[in-house]
Amino acid sequence: MMNERNADDADIERALAHTPKDKVKAAYDRSERLQRQRDLFQEWADLLVVL
Numbered sequence: 001m002m003n004e005r006n007a008d009d010a011d012i013e014r015a016l017a018h019t020p021k022d023k024v025k026a027a028y029d030r031s032e033r034l035q036r037q038r039d040l041f042q043e044w045a046d047l048l049v050v051l
Contacts, residue, residue: 002044011040 002012010029013020014037020026 001047002040005043007040007043008036011036015040015044 002015003009010020011033014033020029
């Protein structure tokens with residue numbers, strides 16, 4: 001559902017706990033993606049409330 005809502009693929013993969021191959025890059029990206037993850041989860045929660 002989130003792919004259909006044009007969510008970022010990397011954010012979706014992280015939300016599903018899929019680990020990136022480059023561990024160093026993942027460590028640096030974690031802080032940059034934190035707010036985007038929060039937004040993704042909030043959008044998902046809002047969808048669940050509607051359904």
